[in-house]
Amino acid sequence: DQQVKQNSPSLSVQEGRISILNCDYTNSMFDYFLWYKKYPAEGPTFLISISSIKDKNEDGRFTVFLNKSAKHLSLHIVPSQPGDSAVYFCAASDIYNQGGKLIFGQGTELSVKP
Amino acid sequence: SAVISQKPSRDICQRGTSLTIQCQVDSQVTMMFWYRQQPGQSLTLIATANQGSEATYESGFVIDKFPISRPNLTFSTLTVSNMSPEDSSIYLCSVEESNRGISGANVLTFGAGSRLTVL
Structure with a gap:
């Protein structure tokens, strides 16, 4: 059961434009969300x-x-820069598991082209 | 933020063997966390290592397969035992840093990871 989902495995954006990375979750007990x-x-x-x-x-x-x-x-991410090219993970913690347990999505690989 | 060193950075292992991964932190921390990232997958918590007590394992992970040591407040090891190709993953050590994020959100800092390939 994937509680945190990043449905786009990759995204390509032109330098200077906006990058939008998306993340969906199912657990309503999540109280903090983080991006890595x-x-x-x-x-x-x-x-x-x-x-x-x-x-x-x-x-x-x-x-x-x-x-x-x-x-x-x-x-x-605005404006996007070539150095932003990386894999971005969405993560969440719930109120019962704040001690180091994060639930991660699968990641989205962002490529920012000059 | 904490600086975390992991060894080895990568290794190629034979099926049936075991490998121990070391994690060194540059400051004393109460808890250290071991994560795994299988190819193309998300990061998954294996266990929490507390100094002076047994590690706490997440569902699906057992001590016999992933024994953990925590001899002091700056060091931990994770052993991957009796390896099979399914154990080919990146294994990451992490520590929690209070308040690096917004208030109440404890942020994890990760080591660079140990990439294991099991043949």
């Missing part, structure tokens, strides 16, 4: 997070939007 970025041969690195009581969180070029009714979140 992963370069080849490196571990995932934390990018941005959002609480389930919010609908938007912004950090520089990165904005995460949460639609609780649709159980959907998205990561917007």
Whole structure:
């Protein structure tokens, strides 16, 4: 049972344009959502997070939007840069498992072309 | 944030053998977490390693297959026992860092991972 799903395995975007990465979830007990970025041969690195009581969180070029009714979140990167090319993972934690257990999606590989 | 070193970074192993992965953190942490990423799949928590007590395993993972040691607050090992090709994965060590995200969201920092290929 995949509780966190990223249905697009890959996304290609032109430099300077907006990248939108999507994530759907099924568990209504999730209370925090996080995005991680992963370069080849490196571990995932934390990018941005959002609480389930919010609908938007912004950090520089990165904005995460949460639609609780649709159980959907998205990561917007504006403007996209070639260095943003990586695999992006959506992750969630629930109120009973905040101690290090994150449920990850399968990842979306973003390619930003110059 | 914490710096996590893992060894080996990659290895090719024969079926039926065992391999131990080491994880070193540059600061003392109460809990360390071992994740697995099978090819094309999401990251999945294997177990939580607490210093001074038995590791806590997630559903689908057992101590006989993935024994874990936690001798001190900066070090842990994960052994993958009696390996089969299905164990070919990236194994990642992580620690929790309070409040790197928004208040209440504890963020995990990961090591670079150990990529195991089992022939």
